[in-house]
Amino acid sequence: MTQAETAEGRRDSIFSVMTGSDKVNSAIYDRGRIRLCHGDFLDVVKGMDSDSIDMVFTDPPYGLTGGGMKSGKLVYPDNGVFGSCGFDTGSIAFDAWIPEVYRVMKNDRYFYVMSNDRNLFSIHDVCTDSGFKFCELLVMDKKMTVPSVYYPKKAEFILMYRKGKCRKTRFTGATVMGAALPRGKEKRHPTEKPVSVISHLIRCSTFENELCLDPFMGSCPAGEACIMTGRRFIGSEIEQEWYAVSRDRIPGLLQTGKE
Numbered sequence: 001m002t003q004a005e006t007a008e009g010r011r012d013s014i015f016s017v018m019t020g021s022d023k024v025n026s027a028i029y030d031r032g033r034i035r036l037c038h039g040d041f042l043d044v045v046k047g048m049d050s051d052s053i054d055m056v057f058t059d060p061p062y063g064l065t066g067g068g069m070k071s072g073k074l075v076y077p078d079n080g081v082f083g084s085c086g087f088d089t090g091s092i093a094f095d096a097w098i099p100e101v102y103r104v105m106k107n108d109r110y111f112y113v114m115s116n117d118r119n120l121f122s123i124h125d126v127c128t129d130s131g132f133k134f135c136e137l138l139v140m141d142k143k144m145t146v147p148s149v150y151y152p153k154k155a156e157f158i159l160m161y162r163k164g165k166c167r168k169t170r171f172t173g174a175t176v177m178g179a180a181l182p183r184g185k186e187k188r189h190p191t192e193k194p195v196s197v198i199s200h201l202i203r204c205s206t207f208e209n210e211l212c213l214d215p216f217m218g219s220c221p222a223g224e225a226c227i228m229t230g231r232r233f234i235g236s237e238i239e240q241e242w243y244a245v246s247r248d249r250i251p252g253l254l255q256t257g258k259e
Helices: 003-009 011-020 041-047 094-104 120-130 195-205 221-228 240-256
Strands: 025-032 034-038 055-060 106-117 132-145 155-163 176-178 211-216 232-237
Touching: 025 240, 034 221, 034 240, 041 094, 041 232, 055 094, 055 195, 094 106, 094 132, 106 120, 106 195, 106 221, 120 132, 120 155, 195 221, 221 232, 221 240, 232 240
Parallel strands: 034 232, 055 106, 055 211, 132 176, 211 232
Antiparallel strands: 025 034, 106 155, 132 155
16 A cells, blocks of 8 residues: 555545544534644644644644734734734644644654744753654745844744654755745735745645644635645634634645645
8 A cells, every 4th residue: 555545545434533532612614635623722732633644733822022014113012923914813832732743643754843943942951851753953034024123024933843753755946935925816814834835845845645743723724735735734723803814715725736
C-alpha cells in the first residue's frame, strides 16, 4: 500500500470521530477532503484521534503589543487583537493548545507556528515543554514595513518543530521567504498570510493526500493551500464572521483545485 493510499484510508476514522463525539461543540462544514469546524479549538480537538495529523500550520491569536492603523498612525488598543477589525475573542494561552497539537500529530511530523518578535520565546518554551524538537526559525519578508518605536518591522517569523525524528521529505528554498501580504480583494482577514508561503511549507513537509490541521484558520488560507497541493485539511475557527468567510471561500477552490 502506498503512502497516499494509507493516508486516504485513515480519512474516515479521523473525520468520523470528530462528527460522532458529543464533546465537540461546533458546526461542521464537510466536503470530503476539506473539513471546517466552527468552534473553540479546545473543544474541537477533544474529538480528534491522537497521532492522526501529518502537519500543523497555524497563525495563532495572541495578545499584541500593537494593532492596526488609524489616521496613518499605528494604534495599540488595550493590548487587544485588532479590536476594531472584527475580532470578538482575545488570545489563548499557548500552553492550553500546543500540548493538544502535540497529542494529535503523528510521530516524525512537522509543526509550523507563526509569531511576532514579542511571542517567539514564549511559544518556543511551551513547544519544547510539550515534547516538540526545534528545527528552524524561518523569516517571512512581508515586502512592507510597519511603524515601530525602534526599527520599522518588515518581517514575521515561523517557528518549525518536529514531533519525533526527522522525516525526509523534500525541503527546498531557504530560511528567508519573501511574500507580500494579501491586499485588496485578496485580503479576506486582517492578519491573513500568503497562500504561497503556506503551500511551500506543505509541499516541503508532507506528501499528497496527507492530512493538515490549522487550529485557528481565520479565512482559511491553509485550506486553500491544501487544495492547491492535493492535501486534506481540517480547520477550526471560533469567530462566526471568519468561519463564514472560510465556508464561502472553499467551494470555488474545490472546483479548480486538485480535489
